[in-house]
Amino acid sequence: MDHRSNEPGHPLPVARLQWAMGRACSGSPLAPDPISQQYADRHPPVRLGTSADLDDLLSIENRAFSCDRITRHGFSRFVLSPRTILMVQEQPSRCVGYVLLLFHPAGRIARIYSLAVDPLVRGAGVGCRLLSAAVRAAQVRQAAVLRLEVSDGNEQYPTAPAAIHLYVDDPDATYARTLQAGATSFYAPTDDHPSGDRWGAVKDPFGNHWYIAKPRGWTPRPEGLRSVQPYLHLREAHKMIPFLEAVFGAEATGVHKSPQGAVLHATIRIGNATLEIDEAHGEFQPMPCHLHVYVPDTDAVYARAMAAGTTSIEAPRNAPYGDRAAGVKDAWGNSWFIATYLGQ
Numbered sequence: 001m002d003h004r005s006n007e008p009g010h011p012l013p014v015a016r017l018q019w020a021m022g023r024a025c026s027g028s029p030l031a032p033d034p035i036s037q038q039y040a041d042r043h044p045p046v047r048l049g050t051s052a053d054l055d056d057l058l059s060i061e062n063r064a065f066s067c068d069r070i071t072r073h074g075f076s077r078f079v080l081s082p083r084t085i086l087m088v089q090e091q092p093s094r095c096v097g098y099v100l101l102l103f104h105p106a107g108r109i110a111r112i113y114s115l116a117v118d119p120l121v122r123g124a125g126v127g128c129r130l131l132s133a134a135v136r137a138a139q140v141r142q143a144a145v146l147r148l149e150v151s152d153g154n155e156q157y158p159t160a161p162a163a164i165h166l167y168v169d170d171p172d173a174t175y176a177r178t179l180q181a182g183a184t185s186f187y188a189p190t191d192d193h194p195s196g197d198r199w200g201a202v203k204d205p206f207g208n209h210w211y212i213a214k215p216r217g218w219t220p221r222p223e224g225l226r227s228v229q230p231y232l233h234l235r236e237a238h239k240m241i242p243f244l245e246a247v248f249g250a251e252a253t254g255v256h257k258s259p260q261g262a263v264l265h266a267t268i269r270i271g272n273a274t275l276e277i278d279e280a281h282g283e284f285q286p287m288p289c290h291l292h293v294y295v296p297d298t299d300a301v302y303a304r305a306m307a308a309g310t311t312s313i314e315a316p317r318n319a320p321y322g323d324r325a326a327g328v329k330d331a332w333g334n335s336w337f338i339a340t341y342l343g344q
Contacts, residue, residue, distance in 0.1 A: 046133035049079055049086040049098060056095035057088070063169075064116040065227055084113075085137045089126050096121045099130040101137060101146075108144035110137075160335075161207030162289035163231040165276055171212045175200040178210065186283065195265070209287070233280040233287060234332050237263040240277055243330065244268055247305045248293065271295070288333030298324040298340040305336065318342065 049057065054075055061069045070078075078084045083103050088095040097117040101110050112134055117126045138146040168174045171189040179185060182205045189200035189212065197213040204210060211231060234240055238261060244250035248270045255266040262279040270293060280286050295301045299316045305328045306312065313327030313335060323339040330336065 044090045044092075046087050046089050046099075046129055049075075049088045049095075051076065051079055053079075053088055053095050057086075057098055060095065060098060060116050060118050063119050065169075070114065085141070087130065087133050087137065089117075089129055091121070097126040097130050099134045101134055103141060103143065108142060110141065110143035110146045112146065159207075160289045161209070161287055163209040163211065163233060163284070163287055165211045165213065165229040165231045167213055167215060167227050169214065171198050171200055171214050174212050175202065178202045178204070178212070183210070209284070230275040230289065230291060232275065232277045232289070232332070232334065233284045234263075234277055235280050235286060237266070237277050237279045240332065241266060241268065243308055244270065246308050247301060247310075248295065286332065288335075290335045290337065292337045292339065294339050294341065296340060298326050298338050301338050302326040302328065305330075305338070310336070313337075 054072055057070075057075045058072055061075075075086070078086045078100055085101045085103075087099050087101075089097040097115075099115045100113045102113045103110050112131075115127065115130055115134070117130070135146060166174075175185075175189050179202065183202040186201035186203065186209070189198050191198050193199035193213075195213070197215055199211060199213040201209065201211050209231075232240070238257070241250075241252045241255065241263075245252070251269045253267045253269060256264045258264055258279075263277060265276065265278050268275050268277060273293075275291075278284075293301075302312075302316050310328035310330050313329055314325070316324055316326040316338075319325040319339075323341055326338045328336050328338070
């Protein structure tokens, strides 16, 4: 599992998983799951990472992720920063996994930024141990909540399965693991995908589509290709490009169209992130979703979005977690949560 952002602390009223720390902060123990307990019986406990672990951390990072990796300098900063906790799981001779927590400077909010396990030991309970340790660490730091950006649907924000493009080192192995975990197949990994990548596709038990790929000369390839990218299947997808350009100052790269003008594929860059769009077709139909975007000026972006025909979800406000936040819904039904970190 990998959850990353270049911005500090962005709790979202949608797309998040939250552990309420409340009673647990009084010292009540967290019950270990059976797999984690079996692993704990045979291996050392999770501990804080140190500068001496940098080589192991880089090795895990390079094995676990093909893109968007944390650098040695990044790990060095996270080990020393008072606003982060980096913990590792050891085997007798090396570290085999880590979890990294970020703590919001303005409140009692913790967020799991990244969790990685060496592929050689996956399935042995390492991830469960690290996640349990992350919860306990957040309790010790008296965090009120620990967040990832996933959630159950509710009346205000109904369930919104999304399409996600995932880059991995081994799409065949990842595809096989998704089927073992309960996903259903659209098609197995193939080298015949028009992108040039080795590419397979599945639907998870929650309705999300995962497009699992390994880059093979994909053109265009945005600089700093992200491991995880939203993928929007749209009706009249060509109209989304000028909308994003006008509202977010987005840049469209590699727009490929059919002779009839339908968008076959386009990559859109907003700030330092990218998303992909195409014209809905076949079994890949529109899936309105929730997107969270950090911008320099929430009020200005919100005003441009309203001028472009969106409907308001929430007008700009100073949120209790330190962001200037707002929300709009576009003509395709996607919700855009706009935020500027106030540095408070």
